[in-house]
Amino acid sequence: MTSLRGTGALTRLALRRDRVLLPIWIYTVGIIPVSLAVSFAHLYPTAADRTGFAATSARNGTFTALYGRLSGSSLGELVAWRGGFLPIVSGLLSLLVVIRHTRAEEEAGRRELIGSTAVGRQAGLAAALVVAFGANLGTALVTAVVLSLRGLPVAGSVAVGLEGAAAGWIFAAVGAVAAQLTAAAGAARGIAVGVLAASWAARIVGDRGGSVTPGGPGGALEWLSWVSPIGLVQRVHPYAGPSGARVWWVFGVAAGVAVALVAVAAALSARRDLGAGLLGDRLGPPAASSAFRSPWALAWRLHRGLLAAWVVGFALLGLVFGSVANGVTDLVGDNPGLRETFARLGGRQGLVDAYLATVMSLLGMIVAGYAIQAVLRLRAEEVSGRAEAVLASAVGRSRWAASHLVFAALGPTVAMLLAGTVTGLVHGAAAGRVGRETTHAVGAAAVELPAVAVLAALALALFGLAPRLWPVSWGALAGCLLLGVVGSGLNLSHWLVDVSPFTHTTRPPGGSVAATPLVVLGLLAATLAAAGLVGLRRRDLPTA
Amino acid sequence: MSDAIRADGLVKTFGATRALDGLDLTVRVGEVHGFLGPNGAGKSTTLRILLGLMRADAGRATVLGGEAWRDATALHRRLAYVPGDVTLWPNLSGGEAIDLLGRLRGGLDPRRRAELLDRFDLDPRRKARSYSKGNRQKVALVAALASNVELLMLDEPTSGLDPLMEEQFREVIREEQRRDGRTVLLSSHILAEVEALCARVTIIRGGRTVEAGSLDEMRHLTRTSVTADLTATADTAATAAGLAGLSGVHALSADGDRITFEVDAGALTPALARLAAAGVRGLVSRPPTLEELFLGRYDRGGDAPAWAPR
Ligand SMILES: Nc1ncnc2c1ncn2[C@@H]1O[C@H](COP(=O)(O)OP(=O)(O)OP(=O)(O)O)[C@@H](O)[C@H]1O
């Protein structure tokens, strides 16, 4: 197998490049199921509580869309069901990692350097798949171990872990195929994410319309869920589903699909030239339009695709969360534990408002990822050498930085306000209070923005003052996510939770937003941003 | 104002690496100035300091009468730069990249642009990601050469071009000179190119200037190699002995009636007088090529004089 020679070395290289990302992925995704188990056990301590919750949830169409069909009401089944978004997360991370180490490397020209050494032509692809497959296995292991330690049945815990891993493997292979198709990594990502979205959509359609009792028969379109990789892995029913036994052979099917896709990717990769895609590159215009004459125009070209994706994505999330909002009151019903928890998470302004605040806080953390990405685009331009070409023209550093920072500032603002508006409109229309709900939801979205700004400004400060430390910005976001999503269940000490800027923005939207913390966050963001810009004006460009 | 670029005692360190160690560089207005040095000598670092992209730890850098770091943005309106390693935005077509870079500098001449595209045989519709290294370099070159600027700073601009395109490049630079007397600072490894284009050169090594001046001057400072065939009646051994007695004659060898030696510029007259006295049937003398100058600089530490024996 000379075509695989050097896979070991390339795998080590990939592991080194991902030494921050992989542990965060494995640990964070791995422990989410146990954090769900903790909160379910806390909110629904008795079997009767859980049966009641399962009966209401199974009727809730939006929940079915988000998590899939609920197969029973044991603690394990609730955890496996609520963790139904994890296969999507694993799939997304896997395809991104594979494309990052294959097509993105090729596009950057680094693959060529490696290709000319004694490395087989399939080694890059093989190494990327080894890393993605391994990360999924690691995640499954963490999940299985911590769930078992928590006292859930061992076989079921292993199956929950493998459920996410199997989806990860399939989408790693999807990423591998997509990476062969296009010359641009961005387009390959688009194709692979599109397949993931289509799988999710197929699963949603397939799962809706079935029985409303947990574990009841599926609807006429259930075959769509079987065709979808996301739906497929959920058919394992880790803690014994409708038929009373978990369906291990589903993993066989998933593995078969993954292997077949890998074979396709390998065959395509063997056939094509280095750097080329199978789908040809179209020609562009021979001259620029007359409007294309400023750093702003360039930044718009570079950011618009990502911005559009985020804005559309957030509008859709608003749709989903808005339609769930009405069900929140049903769900809580007369469960005092849940009522209390919602109140604790969001304040005392009524459940829906608390729910909106929680949702917007989560969206705020997600959109901070976009803000950081937009800021770090500056670093990408610098490292690639493209910034040098711009800065050697009559464009000053501040103007160049500002052209990218507009997107870091306005992108999250637009995305959040849109998500808030859509959430409010959808929920308000259902509840018959469009005006009130929209105002509240938009308000809840808006108060997150100072916290988002702090994370974006931190990335800018790092870029200006210590550009080599840029990954710390992602570490900070991961920290906020951990504190926000997992921390609330863990009774962490107050000052630790307070470190996250999002702690200070999670307030009920019903008018009692504390202004002082927001102003403090705004000032902090302004200070960090100013420090970053001053650092940028003083330092060498490029700084290796 | 007769110097387009003046750098005095530039020092730049990157951690433990001393990239520039007191570098001097003077480029006169209107000249094509060759900037030579082995890999890692500090050529690109110097250009980045002149562009105000990097700040020197010590020394002064003046470009077009302005201070390189402080006045960077204003100066960039009057100069164009082609980086050593051209990277472009993969989604832009070559034509878009050319127009953008030109406009960011303050405009470019559409006629010149079209002419250059034609001469460099570049398809402006291709997406930048599908360009080869040479084609990316052509994009940056067209954008720079078609810009209305006084000074061109080119960092190894032909390292990716094929010989045909390299010839085109030389011709274009010569025209630039003839037409509007633009100043060009040309960093290069290709000696033939520098010899063909530049009247004055600066040779650097280890971040320090080891030689600067006109090529003619430099040739004066170095030895000419001489091969003389003496007439049949001449006394080869005696002539050789006489030559060996002159200071400034080196690497002398006699073989039959042929004598070869290298001679410093200062000893050329007495050496030729002795040959003439003995009687010469044929004489070949060759001035040192830039290659020899270059190798002489590289082989030794920067402190050895140009004419020291190799
Ligand atoms: N940003 C940087 N960080 C650290 N070291 C650097 C940096 N830029 C240059 N150097 C180092 O400074 C020295 C001079 O580099 P420079 O790129 O100026 O050389 P050069 O003459 O252009 O070489 P080449 O002919 O290979 O292009 C080298 O030792 C290089 O490794």
Ligand SMILES: [Mg+2]
């Ligand atoms: Mg260089």
